[in-house]
Amino acid sequence: MAQPFKDHPYLTGHHQPMRFEADAPDLIVHGELPDDLHGVFYRVGGEPLYDPPEGYHWFDGDGMVYGFFFEDGRVSMRNKWVRTEKFEAELKAGRRLFGVFGNPMESDPSVQGMRYNTGNTNIVLHGGKLLALMEGAPPIEMDPRSLSTREYLDYGGTVTGPFSAHPKVDQFNGEMLSFGWMINGPMGKPEIRYDIIDKHGQIVRNVQFDAPYMSMVHTFMVTENWVIFPFNPLETNIQRFMQGGPMNAWVRGRSSKLAMLPRNGDTDKIRWLEMPGRHMFHELNAWEEDGKLIADVAAANGTALFPNEDGSMNTHKDTALELRRWTIDLTGATDEVKEETLNDRDIQFPRPDDRFMTRKTRHGYANCNLHSTDGRVDGMDAAIHFDTTTGKEDLYHFGDGAACGELIFAPRVGATDEADGYALTLVHPANSHHTELAIFQARDIAAGPIARVFIPYRIPSGFHCNYYTADGPLGAPVFEQAA
Template sequence: MAATNYRESPYLTGHHRPTRMEVDAPDLFVEGELPADLAGVFYRNGAEPLYPPTDEDYHWFDGDGMVYAFFIEDGRASMRNRWVRTDKLLLEMKEGRRLFGVHGNPVTTDPIARHTRYNTANTNIILHGGKLLALMEGAPPVELDPRSLETIGEESYGGVITTTFSAHPTVDHANGELVNIGTIARDGDRSPEIHYEVIDFSGRPIRTEVIPVPHQSLMHTFFVTENHVVFPVTPLDVSIKRALSGGPIVAWMPDRPTKLGVMPRRGTASDVRWFEVEPRHMLHQANVWEDGHRIVADVAAAEGTALFPDLHGRRRSHQETQQSLRRWTIDLAADTGAVREEIINDRDIQFPRPDDRLMTRPSRYAFSNSNLNSVDGRVDGMDSVLRVDTRTGVEDLYHFGDGAAAGELIFAPRVGGTSELDGYALTLVHKEGAAETELAVFDARDLSSGPLARVRIPFRIPSGFHCNYYSVDSPLYEQAMRA
């Protein structure tokens, strides 16, 4: 029997509802004018389950990866979108139905899928080593053709990296290295570990180190500076054993401090020093850098999370757990292991981003989507975009209107531009009830005046996760597109 509809779920209705289609749109209508010096590709990944989930508790992170690509040049824009054809999705397409339990839960997965890896490839989409890679933590990257978005297959770096990959590896633009972590799901007596990996600009793995960590946590991100790497172990505890006995696979532990393991980038596991901050939920940072003997991390953090329950199944509300932009300062010279926390801006934000070219080095501005009037920004939509000057606290905000759902806001450098604000800021936005979605293009120095141009996509693109922009003159673009 063919699939007919999605169940009622906050992440399968409204602006989250999947469109279930793949399109090629060669020349989109543009309101306003696309700047002549904006030329490159904007990729976005997100969760769009092709088949209705079978578990009761569908989770936003659980859908199949759908990649959108916008190619912008000469004042014109084209787009296409394709599902990432993972082995999981191909098997489900063959059967014509959902086979996997939520988060790949083995208890609720159909036995015919037990030899197939649960890989949704739905979280991030990056260019590195000449390849376009769709990423989720918990599985290897999946390579796509950077133009056609055709799925090429799982990338294992010649069999060298066989553990899971991060959804947020860091590109150090100073040398082109991709710094990655892989978590290893493990229960029982063996202590949890992660893998730390470095891949050079050409895509060749050059470094692997196994790092013991205090708890098996959902390490969605980690920090890289010029000389250090930081492994955040947050109170989001992961346990397959608990899931097999009916508990949550990911649970918030309210009394567990957030632990930050600091290691020199060229160091080994024996060099790791652990620092503690209060129990904090933290999935994303704007940027992290060194200031003398200090590590400065500008993060989106909160005292808890609405995304996962505690051990008793209780889940807190979005309002109680709004993330704000905070600065964590780790003093490597101090005797104490304490981390200083300051709130830079207390607005409700979701995905903070820097000028990517400054990742690992000092930066001044944090771009993000933000929420002014929604009750729950994740469910109802983030209705605004925000740029914060982290030195002065001055903010630059644009509200798309109540009920709007704006995605991650990213900086897109002007062709030939080198300084931090010399360019544009891009986000996909859906207005409540609209049949269309817009790719809004702002002057990066002035969000509050509204978009310079709106690329009109003639259907609703469901809200998703991460996006990246590669200018035609960036080394990563040139490397991937010259083939």
């Protein structure tokens, strides 16, 4: 029998797990559903099946995938858990078996040696396959329509351990670029594995290089010719943990290091750059322009996601992420990473028009704290669109107490220009028990949603979303399958 969950900020309010799978045809829409929106919106988040006996962390829930299918002027919805071996073992036992983050010291003997995976962080289509991703394990393939769990992907035996939750799919050639950190385990040598997987899902490059220390590398940046790995002072350290300190901690006073690698090049061509210590888990986009590499990122000078080395915590207010531009000289004249703030709103997940990832973009989208103070706990109450060429912001407030998820761009059918389409996000209005999928005109967020898809219960707040248009190469197989 499942027991009630503990009272915890990430298990209550807009985070409270719903714990059921649904299949809902032809959802009610308030407003006008655009008839040139034809595609699928996926979202994944952590929705624990059982409450761990010891503590909990926002990143620790079992992955639940939601799919909203826009076709024939209607939208339908389906959600399913990612049925990892962890999920199946715990369902069979009727209780939580793994410690938080799979900590073996808190895990049941029956799962010692079993892979800890939740598949809760990102949900990405590539090569006609839908991948549920969590950076500590290989991708799990899901059926893109039914959302049933299929199998682990190992890309010809080359990916047997960690695989990033933020691979980049370059829509100019169909490649998916990814990496793994902590590939030798938490006690092993800190190394990064860098992968290139072609548009058919075949691995074409798989190299490794030394990391300066066990930095939690959540994302990386890709341009037409370069990949850039950020090593920030958020460190996993088993020795510190064995001595009673936090396993994952921010190391004050340590600088950030960027490893620049030719996208198709060898690891002996890596260029290392240094800058003051930054927290950066998500970028908007990166590209090359006039002898420079430009990366627009959500960055802060510290983090409240994990404690400092001494166990003290930073506040969200002091470590709020803002949109910054990092500029690197590609001529080699200087190794300085120039940093400027493009917009100082407190944002969470910045996103471009994904079709132009790796090339110059001017439009960006993010969820944002406007009146809320810490969106992880209170919920992000606003959506923002940046024009980084003019510096103009375009903002919509959902009302105090609302919680909105990642805001992502969805091209209209036939669109070829950047930001020609819609922006979508899942929202819990304040004091309500339902959820809305809000649809904006992508260049006029401030005008408010043009349509709101009504979900008659509260979908817990989650992590990353992606939209695939039916007329694009990535989304097309999903709709061929349905036809």
